[in-house]
Amino acid sequence: MIRQYVRELKEKGAIKSRQVERAFSRVERHKLVEWFYLPDSEGGPYEYAGARLRRRDFDAQDPDPELLKTIYSDCALLTRIDPPSSTSQPFLVAQMLELLELEEGMNVLEIGAGTGYTAALIREIVGRKGRITTIDNQEAVVEQTWRLLRGSGYGDIDVICADGAQGFAENAPYDRIVATVGCPDISFRWAEQLRTDGFMLIPLQHGPEGLDPLVRLQRDGGKLIGRFVGGSGFMSIQGELAIEQRIPFALQDSLRNKEPKEEYPLFDVIAEMQEFGRKQQWDESFSFILFVAIVDDRCVMGGLYDEEKGAILVKGDRLLLHGDESLYWDLKLLCERFEKLGKPAISDWQLEFLPRDAGAQILEEERGWVIVRKFSTETVRLA
Numbered sequence: 001m002i003r004q005y006v007r008e009l010k011e012k013g014a015i016k017s018r019q020v021e022r023a024f025s026r027v028e029r030h031k032l033v034e035w036f037y038l039p040d041s042e043g044g045p046y047e048y049a050g051a052r053l054r055r056r057d058f059d060a061q062d063p064d065p066e067l068l069k070t071i072y073s074d075c076a077l078l079t080r081i082d083p084p085s086s087t088s089q090p091f092l093v094a095q096m097l098e099l100l101e102l103e104e105g106m107n108v109l110e111i112g113a114g115t116g117y118t119a120a121l122i123r124e125i126v127g128r129k130g131r132i133t134t135i136d137n138q139e140a141v142v143e144q145t146w147r148l149l150r151g152s153g154y155g156d157i158d159v160i161c162a163d164g165a166q167g168f169a170e171n172a173p174y175d176r177i178v179a180t181v182g183c184p185d186i187s188f189r190w191a192e193q194l195r196t197d198g199f200m201l202i203p204l205q206h207g208p209e210g211l212d213p214l215v216r217l218q219r220d221g222g223k224l225i226g227r228f229v230g231g232s233g234f235m236s237i238q239g240e241l242a243i244e245q246r247i248p249f250a251l252q253d254s255l256r257n258k259e260p261k262e263e264y265p266l267f268d269v270i271a272e273m274q275e276f277g278r279k280q281q282w283d284e285s286f287s288f289i290l291f292v293a294i295v296d297d298r299c300v301m302g303g304l305y306d307e308e309k310g311a312i313l314v315k316g317d318r319l320l321l322h323g324d325e326s327l328y329w330d331l332k333l334l335c336e337r338f339e340k341l342g343k344p345a346i347s348d349w350q351l352e353f354l355p356r357d358a359g360a361q362i363l364e365e366e367r368g369w370v371i372v373r374k375f376s377t378e379t380v381r382l383a
């Protein structure tokens with residue numbers, strides 16, 4: 001079953017290198033979960049992000065064939081609800097492992113241990129000469145993950161219970177720091193614990209909750225510089241880096257289920273993005289929404305949300321208006337601005353982070369934007 005699972009991830013383009021393929025072939029995902037929650041069309045007793053769920057217990061010694069099939073499919077598995085935890089979607093995990101450019105012997109810090117699946121995959125790549133520290137802020141998660149990792153032969157991974165925002169100075173400096181949880185900000189503690197020639201890979205929220213482009217950042221004096229390297233969507237981090245979400249998952253969900261006031265055909269730019277999506281050109285399909293997230297704080301999945309005016313959203317091949325008509329014209333204007341800038345690809349943006357108290361910059365130029373976060377100021381410029 002693992003072979004088929006790995007083949008599918010290769011066919012989808014998530015697994016590219018021999019080393020990531022080998023890691024996915026060796027780590028047994030089913031030995032790292034004891035239960036998970038699945039959507040239940042008959043209305044399960046649990047709820048998460050607007051879906052009704054049912055808990056399914058899983059015994060790795062006597063595996064239920066259907067559940068085993070689910071575990072070796074390209075699905076994120078929700079393992080806890082309140083607060084949430086999961087094992088992330090394998091496609092995304094593979095994509096991130098490729099982006100991490102791991103080598104044997106590296107020292108790696110992961111923020112968001114979850115089931116430990118990503119940490120075990122990293123261990124397979126960096127080998128016994130490498131070192132892995134993975135942090136989760138939930139005590140029950142850490143207890144279970146540590147026990148299951150040890151039982152699967154990964155007892156040498158350090159599983160730490162703490163707020164990942166602190167990093168873990170004891171095992172620093174790290175060649176790589178990776179967060180597998182959505183972060184509304186970066187932590188400068190990570191920068192301090194990173195080797196000068198290392199980098200971090202962070203799903204950094206831009207726009208609504210769950211819109212988490214992957215940023216690759218390295219140290220450059222007192223700041224961090226880098227670029228966008230992909231798209232992602234994660235559950236949000238708790239603790240010091242958490243923010244009060246302006247457009248949380250629950251709101252996005254309720255917007256999607258509302259009756260629209262008006263419907264329109266898609267703007268060409270949005271239709272083009274959808275076409276990229278159909279061809280599985282994910283980075284290309286993400287470029288417009290990333291632009292909107294950078295330049296307009298009303299960005300919501302595929303459209304705009306305004307506390308006073310309502311929302312305009314993309315659904316299938318239609319634009320659905322749930323409020324003031326001016327939102328339609330605002331979105332149209334954003335499409336035109338995107339085209340005028342030459343439809344920037346995600347790799348065209350340059351990123352710079354300074355501690356927020358270093359003072360926000362005012363950009364005079366037309367091709368740069370400043371995003372003020374809880375602890376940092378991010379400058380996003382077009383190359």
Ligand SMILES: C[S@@+](CC[C@H](N)C(=O)[O-])C[C@H]1O[C@@H](n2cnc3c(N)ncnc32)[C@H](O)[C@@H]1O
Nearest residue numbers: 085087112114115118136137164180237238239
């Ligand atoms: C999507 S899951 C991680 C998936 C995991 N890497 C895997 O492959 O199984 C996100 C995890 O981040 C954890 N988390 C949330 N806030 C955190 C924080 N401040 N520090 C460390 N972990 C945190 C959650 O408890 C959850 O287990």
